[in-house]
Amino acid sequence: MNAVTDRFAPVLLDVQDLEVEFDTYGGTVHAVRGVSFEVHAGKTLAIVGESGCGKSVTVQSIMGLIPSPPGRIVGGTAKLRGKEIIDGVTTDGEIVRGSQIGMIFQDPMTSLNPTMTIGDQIAETLQVHRGFSHSQALRLAVELLEMTRINEPSRRARQYPFEFSGGMLQRSMIAMAIACGPSILIADEPTTALDVTIQSQILDLLRDLQRENNMAIILITHDLGVVARMADEVAVMYAGEFLETGTADDIFYSSAHPYTVGLRAAMPTNRDESEQDLMPIDGSPPDLFAPPPGCAYFARCPHAMEACRNDPPPGFAVGSGHMTRCWLHHADCSRRIDDLHYAAAAPLEGRDA
Amino acid sequence: MTPLIEAEGLTKHFGLGRNQTVHAVDDVSLHIDQREIVGLVGESGSGKSTFGKTLLGLLDKTAGQVKYQGETLPQSYGPGDFQRHARTMQMIFQDPYSSLNPRMTVGEIVGEGLRLHTSLSGREVRDRVGDWLERVGLNAAHMARYPHEFSGGQRQRIGIARALIMSPEFVVCDEPISALDVSVQAQVVNLLGELKESMGLTMLFIAHDLSMVRYVSDRMAVMYLGSLIELGVSNNVFFHPKHPYTQMLVGSNPEPDPATERGRGRTAIRGEIPSPVNIQPGCRFANRCPKVMDVCRGTTPELKSVADPEGKEPDRLIACHLY
Numbered sequence: 001m002n003a004v005t006d007r008f009a010p011v012l013l014d015v016q017d018l019e020v021e022f023d024t025y026g027g028t029v030h031a032v033r034g035v036s037f038e039v040h041a042g043k044t045l046a047i048v049g050e051s052g053c054g055k056s057v058t059v060q061s062i063m064g065l066i067p068s069p070p071g072r073i074v075g076g077t078a079k080l081r082g083k084e085i086i087d088g089v090t091t092d093g094e095i096v097r098g099s100q101i102g103m104i105f106q107d108p109m110t111s112l113n114p115t116m117t118i119g120d121q122i123a124e125t126l127q128v129h130r131g132f133s134h135s136q137a138l139r140l141a142v143e144l145l146e147m148t149r150i151n152e153p154s155r156r157a158r159q160y161p162f163e164f165s166g167g168m169l170q171r172s173m174i175a176m177a178i179a180c181g182p183s184i185l186i187a188d189e190p191t192t193a194l195d196v197t198i199q200s201q202i203l204d205l206l207r208d209l210q211r212e213n214n215m216a217i218i219l220i221t222h223d224l225g226v227v228a229r230m231a232d233e234v235a236v237m238y239a240g241e242f243l244e245t246g247t248a249d250d251i252f253y254s255s256a257h258p259y260t261v262g263l264r265a266a267m268p269t270n271r272d273e274s275e276q277d278l279m280p281i282d283g284s285p286p287d288l289f290a291p292p293p294g295c296a297y298f299a300r301c302p303h304a305m306e307a308c309r310n311d312p313p314p315g316f317a318v319g320s321g322h323m324t325r326c327w328l329h330h331a332d333c334s335r336r337i338d339d340l341h342y343a344a345a346a347p348l349e350g351r352d353a
Numbered sequence: 354m355t356p357l358i359e360a361e362g363l364t365k366h367f368g369l370g371r372n373q374t375v376h377a378v379d380d381v382s383l384h385i386d387q388r389e390i391v392g393l394v395g396e397s398g399s400g401k402s403t404f405g406k407t408l409l410g411l412l413d414k415t416a417g418q419v420k421y422q423g424e425t426l427p428q429s430y431g432p433g434d435f436q437r438h439a440r441t442m443q444m445i446f447q448d449p450y451s452s453l454n455p456r457m458t459v460g461e462i463v464g465e466g467l468r469l470h471t472s473l474s475g476r477e478v479r480d481r482v483g484d485w486l487e488r489v490g491l492n493a494a495h496m497a498r499y500p501h502e503f504s505g506g507q508r509q510r511i512g513i514a515r516a517l518i519m520s521p522e523f524v525v526c527d528e529p530i531s532a533l534d535v536s537v538q539a540q541v542v543n544l545l546g547e548l549k550e551s552m553g554l555t556m557l558f559i560a561h562d563l564s565m566v567r568y569v570s571d572r573m574a575v576m577y578l579g580s581l582i583e584l585g586v587s588n589n590v591f592f593h594p595k596h597p598y599t600q601m602l603v604g605s606n607p608e609p610d611p612a613t614e615r616g617r618g619r620t621a622i623r624g625e626i627p628s629p630v631n632i633q634p635g636c637r638f639a640n641r642c643p644k645v646m647d648v649c650r651g652t653t654p655e656l657k658s659v660a661d662p663e664g665k666e667p668d669r670l671i672a673c674h675l676y
Contacts (some may be wrong), residue, residue: 003547050534050535050537051505051534052535063642078477127629165625167625168625195396195397195561195626196396196561196563196602196605196606196607197396197601197602197605197622198396198625199605199607199626200604200605200607200622201622201623222534222535223607224535224609225564225606225608225614226607226610227609228607228608228609228610228611228614229607229608229611229614229617231611248611249611252609252610252611253611262536263536264609265539266535266538266539267535267538267539267564267565267609268564268565268567268568269608269609269610270564270567270592270606270608271593271610271613277543278539278542278543278568279539280536280537280538280539280543281536281539281540282540282542284504284506284537335389
């Protein structure tokens with residue numbers, strides 16, 4: 001289970017200071033603004049954040065899936081076992097995307113080709129990356145469908161996507177993503193389009209495959225329930241930055257950033273029958289055409305101080321492996337962290353939320 | 354007390370031709386009292402939205418009836434019926450993107466009901482629209498803008514203003530928050546809660562997020578494949594589910610708490626919701642149920658009150674042969 005993160009598990013993927021921009025008619029969008037993280041073998045890193053915070057762009061740039069133009073990776077490195085892989089190709093010219101790193105997407109219906117059978121689509125991966133013959137690849141495709149717990153896999157392999165339910169399509173996507181035995185599986189909102197019962201089955205499947213193959217998973221989601229269930233480590237993303245990173249327990253039980261606290265307070269929990277009030281986060285995320293000069297969360301933060309307006313907070317270590325970008329953790333800050341959860345909103349002039 | 358709205362044996366089938374029928378809603382009876390919020394949960398394809406739409410007359414009823422304050426509503430709505438009931442019953446839709454006409458300004462969208470159903474002057478309509486936009490946390494100046502200029506949460510507020518500007522008594526909220534981000538969901542839920550208090554609204558709250566339904570609603574109704582299988586006080590249904598399906602549904606609801614999730618076993622629920630075409634008699638959940646008995650395959654269980662030894666829960670209804 002994911003009780004304690006093994007920090008000694010080998011680092012597979014090391015991303016440092018990733019910056020991605022998009023040119024649009026309205027100007028340049030600074031979608032990812034200096035993101036760093038490590039992915040460990042056999043572990044799950046969850047990147048959690050709201051729509052538009054840059055979590056998908058982060059992993060797409062590692063996979064070389066950013067369309068360019070308009071997208072540009074303007075800074076940073078991504079190393080898979082020490083080899084630079086920006087653009088989905090290692091420095092040696094080896095294609096990483098689809099072989100060493102597999103990916104599944106939110107909407108399996110639109111991610112699959114409606115004019116090809118499921119079996120052929122899975123087989124294609126093997127033909128391209130492994131040079132298998134069609135019949136060889138198709139045989140393996142049926143085995144992969146069986147691994148992802150699809151009943152009657154050989155009959156199903158001959159069917160088209162429209163004949164599959166949403167849950168089965170996501171299973172087929174997973175079969176395709178793990179076809180080449182990737183060491184990392186990127187799952188971009190894999191269960192958002194599914195019912196909770198099917199979500200639960202798919203998450204179980206991902207867990208099993210992870211354990212069997214010592215595969216690392218980068219899980220992108222907005223659902224803290226899914227994070228709690230799956231993650232060893234968590235990165236909380238907001239406006240293109242990681243505001244807090246740590247183990248799942250760090251993030252849930254010693255949240256150190258006001259945004260993390262806010263997200264948790266905005267969701268109902270079912271610990272007992274008492275009714276806690278939901279605390280929405282007022283306002284909306286900043287405009288990434290012109291990111292705020294200071295803390296990205298300044299405009300919505302109930303604890304904002306003058307320092308937060310113009311000075312971007314650096315990462316403060318608040319525990320072993322637990323980092324947060326928030327001035328409240330500066331040694332000279334008079335406010336205590338324990339107050340985070342209770343402090344009333346401090347009015348600060350000149351904020352436009 | 355007469356319930357505000359009451360469905361009796363409400364049924365909605367869709368014919369597919371060639372003797373195939375989709376049993377979207379089958380014999381559902383449910384009443385909602387004044388100022389009550391009933392949450393309706395179930396997997397996609399369970400008939401939740403169809404039930405909501407049939408209740409409002411947006412879809413014709415195949416069988417059964419709906420009574421509103423004791424008055425039986427027509428089986429099929431004509432233009433006059435909509436004219437009459439638009440003032441008392443409204444709907445808030447799931448998708449804040451496709452449910453707003455992109456070619457109309459927000460002022461036109463929110464004011465359309467008043468223009469069609471009341472004799473208010475243009476200026477009065479504009480004033481009310483402005484009031485309502487502010488009431489839902491937008492700005493009267495937003496009236497001149499088009500839907501694409503708003504975020505998902507703001508659009509959902511526009512949809513709420515459009516429904517509530519008619520001062521309805523009864524509102525069907527069809528997944529009003531599932532397209533929204535977590536922080537915005539709380540904004541919309543709190544807004545609905547405030548408006549419910551200030552306007553004395555009665556609501557059917559359709560959603561698949563069990564935690565949110567428990568939080569929002571007084572009673573919770575669980576649907577599976579077109580039939581109502583469990584109904585009771587929200588906290589009781591959530592914390593002490595009785596129907597095997599409800600137990601599995603609650604069991605697969607993710608909690609934002611790593612310790613709880615670590616203690617959770619594997620998913621008990623197998624398989625997927627079957628096709629609602631040409632349903633055979635017997636319990637609809639029989640083929641996925643871990644506690645299935647012989648009787649389940651042949652006889653359809655009726656929704657009935659379950660004798661509670663302590664008499665604490667007179668209202669719990671369950672459709673299962675185990676009870």
